[in-house]
Every structure is written in C-alpha cells, then in structure tokens.
Amino acid sequence: MSALVINAGSSSVKFQVVDPATGAVRAKGLAERIGETEGAATIEQEGQGEQSTSQPFADHRAALAWVLDQLGGAGLLADVEVVGHRTVHGGRRFDRPVVLDDETLAVLRELSPLAPLHNPANIEGIEAAREQLPEVPHVSVFDTGFFAELPPEVRTYAIDTEVAQEYAVQRYGFHGASHAYVSQRAAEDLGRDPAELKVIVLHLGNGASAAAVDGGRPVDCSMGMTPLEGLVMGTRPGDIDPGVLLHLLRHGLDADELDDLLNRRSGLKGLTGTNDMREVRAAATAGDERARLALDVSIHRIVRYVGAFHAVMGGLDALVFTAGVGENNVELRAEVCERLAVLGIRLDAGRNTSVPRGRPGSTVVSGDDSQVAVLVTPTNEELYIARAAAATVTP
Numbered sequence: 001m002s003a004l005v006i007n008a009g010s011s012s013v014k015f016q017v018v019d020p021a022t023g024a025v026r027a028k029g030l031a032e033r034i035g036e037t038e039g040a041a042t043i044e045q046e047g048q049g050e051q052s053t054s055q056p057f058a059d060h061r062a063a064l065a066w067v068l069d070q071l072g073g074a075g076l077l078a079d080v081e082v083v084g085h086r087t088v089h090g091g092r093r094f095d096r097p098v099v100l101d102d103e104t105l106a107v108l109r110e111l112s113p114l115a116p117l118h119n120p121a122n123i124e125g126i127e128a129a130r131e132q133l134p135e136v137p138h139v140s141v142f143d144t145g146f147f148a149e150l151p152p153e154v155r156t157y158a159i160d161t162e163v164a165q166e167y168a169v170q171r172y173g174f175h176g177a178s179h180a181y182v183s184q185r186a187a188e189d190l191g192r193d194p195a196e197l198k199v200i201v202l203h204l205g206n207g208a209s210a211a212a213v214d215g216g217r218p219v220d221c222s223m224g225m226t227p228l229e230g231l232v233m234g235t236r237p238g239d240i241d242p243g244v245l246l247h248l249l250r251h252g253l254d255a256d257e258l259d260d261l262l263n264r265r266s267g268l269k270g271l272t273g274t275n276d277m278r279e280v281r282a283a284a285t286a287g288d289e290r291a292r293l294a295l296d297v298s299i300h301r302i303v304r305y306v307g308a309f310h311a312v313m314g315g316l317d318a319l320v321f322t323a324g325v326g327e328n329n330v331e332l333r334a335e336v337c338e339r340l341a342v343l344g345i346r347l348d349a350g351r352n353t354s355v356p357r358g359r360p361g362s363t364v365v366s367g368d369d370s371q372v373a374v375l376v377t378p379t380n381e382e383l384y385i386a387r388a389a390a391a392t393v394t395p
C-alpha cells in the first residue's frame with residue numbers, strides 16, 4: 001500500500017508517494033509558481049534522478065493534474081489507498097485527522113479566517129485532488145492536531161473570556177506533524193520509551209517553533225493562535241508586544257499592512273534583508289553587524305524558550321534540533337548549546353560537525369558528560385501525514 005501526501009501552499013504543491021509502513025518513498029516532487037506566467041516542476045522517482053520541467057500552471061487544479069498525470073504514467077497511483085492532505089488549521093473542530101467529505105470540507109472552509117494565509121490554499125489542493133482522484137479516501141492531517149491536548153493553562157490567553165470564546169482565540173500550536181514525528185523518532189533512536197522522556201524539539205526552518213513533549217504528550221508550544229508567535233523566523237518576528245501593533249495601528253497602518261509586516265517583512269528578512277539563514281550566517285562571518293545582531297536575537301529567543309520549557313516540564317532529557325536550520329547549521333547549534341550550559345548541556349564539537357546529511361534517523365551530538373542528550377533528527381512531516389492518514393481509514 002502507498003499513500004499520496006499533498007502539501008498545497010499558496011503558490012506550490014508538494015507531493016510524495018510513500019509506503020506508510022516502511023517509509024519508502026516511491027516518488028516526490030514539487031509544482032511551483034502556480035498562477036504565474038512561468039511555472040516549474042520537479043519529480044524524483046525511487047531509484048531515478050530528478051526530472052525538471054518548466055511550464056505554467058494556471059491554478060492548483062492544473063498543477064495537481066500534472067502531478068497525477070506523471071504519477072499515473074509511471075504506474076505509481078495503482079496502489080495508492082489514501083491521500084493525506086497537510087492542513088494547517090483545524091480550529092476547535094478538528095482535534096485529529098478527518099476523512100474529507102462534502103460536510104467536513106464545508107467545516108474546513110468555515111475555519112479559513114483562522115488561517116487566511118494557509119487554509120484556503122490547502123482547500124484548493126483538497127478540492128482539486130478529490131475531483132481528480134475520487135475513488136480514494138482523502139484525509140486532512142492538521143498542523144494543530146498534535147497540540148489539541150495542550151493543558152488548559154497553556155491553551156488559554158489571559159483576555160476577556162467572552163471575547164476569546166466568540167472569536168475562537170486560544171493557543172492552537174503548529175508544526176504538529178514535525179514535532180510529533182521528531183519527538184517520537186528521537187525517543188526511538190535513543191532506545192527509550194517516549195512515556196518516560198522529557199523532550200524539547202526545536203523545529204528551526206523558514207518557519208520556526210519549539211515544543212515541549214513530556215511522556216509523549218505535548219505540554220507547551222511556542223506558536224499560538226497563528227504561526228506568528230514564538231521564535232524568530234525567516235520572515236516572521238515571533239514574540240512581539242501586542243502594544244506595538246496598537247501603536248502602529250494608531251499611526252495609520254491598517255490590518256493588511258500589519259499582516260504584511262508580520263508575515264513577510266519581519267524576522268531575519270526584516271533585520272537583514274534576507275530570510276535565508278545561509279546568507280545571514282555568511283554575512284555575520286564576514287563581519288556584517290546587522291547579520292550578527294539577527295543571529296543573536298534568534299539565539300536569545302531560542303535560549304529563552306528552552307529555559308522556560310525546562311522549567312515547565314521540571315527537567316529535560318533530550319533537546320532535539322530539526323528542519324533546515326536545525327539540521328544543517330552547525331554554528332547555530334553550538335551557539336545555542338553553549339548558552340544552555342547552565343542546564344547541564346554539553347555539545348561534542350566533533351560530533352556536532354560530522355552529522356551526516358540526508359540520512360534518516362537521529363545523530364547524538366552531545367558529549368558523554370552532558371546531562372541532556374542533544375540530537376539532530378531530520379524531520380519527516382510527509383511520513384507522519386501518510387501514517388496518520390492511513391491509520392484514519394484503516395479500521
């Protein structure tokens with residue numbers, strides 16, 4: 001059996017055909033620049049190289065048609081028994097994956113105002129895929145799902161209860177597929193039962209978040225009602241005094257301008273002009289002070305969250321780095337861990353610099369004298385989604 005995993009963003013569709021049991025990837029790829037005059041797509045099949053093509057995709061329907069055509073032509077759809085859709089916001093309605101039918105899709109549309117940048121694109125992908133693969137069950141797996149059980153004191157923002165109720169204001173948490181997969185995988189690779197581990201996962205990519213997982217269950221998360229809160233990200237600021245927004249509103253910026261500022265013009269991009277961590281790191285090494293400050297702000301925020309989550313859980317067994325920056329940025333791991341020496345964290349410089357690229361599974365980078373295991377664990381959101389989708393349709 002295979003699962004087709006679809007991750008439809010505002011201008012791209014990522015896809016993967018994967019065996020949920022073994023994790024073997026039959027094919028994966030990306031159709032991008034949807035809606036632009038020049039589109040591009042790549043597909044990589046098991047045992048073959050990557051193939052690229054340039055062609056315009058008018059909309060998600062056209063992109064999905066191309067994807068399914070390629071997969072069908074290669075005989076890769078024959079044993080696809082479920083389609084798992086990465087879906088960002090499940091609101092209060094969906095605390096676990098859900099089989100998509102007209103009714104659940106209608107509820108999903110009602111949730112779009114909670115994630116206006118993400119859910120509408122996810123829904124376009126779902127609609128196109130259901131239309132073109134009607135005989136296979138489709139399942140939404142939510143970024144918020146893993147965090148549905150956050151304790152009430154973590155979920156609740158201290159504002160007027162009636163306002164919170166009316167506008168569904170609460171902490172939902174995001175990157176759930178990554179935090180769930182990585183925390184489980186790290187425990188497995190340490191040969192430990194997740195039920196007896198206190199873990200902090202640092203998902204550091206273009207989007208970034210920290211999660212505290214105690215005994216296999218999430219007990220805190222840096223992202224909030226939207227994916228804006230918490231760590232410094234590629235283009236988002238993370239934590240910011242809400243008074244700043246009032247100040248800017250009173251000075252004439254409107255909601256759309258604030259949205260643009262917070263989602264596209266902040267974080268590394270706002271501080272340095274680029275959201276690419278590689279460029280920021282290179283600039284800092286070359287002596288650029290703005291780049292060094294951006295790194296220091298990012299590192300300070302990470303250290304603050306790890307310290308807070310350590311206290312929230314009353315201890316820490318494993319600190320896990322994942323996603324583009326977490327898996328690849330050797331210097332950032334070293335700088336963060338140096339600041340965390342107070343928690344008994346000791347990195348092994350040799351192990352930290354020799355993490356193999358592209359290998360699934362964890363690499364321990366802490367020293368033998370460290371009181372906390374530090375791991376680099378590549379994330380695999382697609383596999384988590386494939387497994388969650390398959391489990392939802394398999395009785």
Ligand code: AMP
Pocket residue numbers: 204205206207234275276277278279281323324325328329330
């Ligand atoms: P993601 O969103 O997980 O794909 O991560 C994207 C981020 O990872 C970007 O900021 C990249 O610059 C960063 N990244 C990828 N490779 C490296 C690397 N070798 N060193 C530093 N940052 C990297």
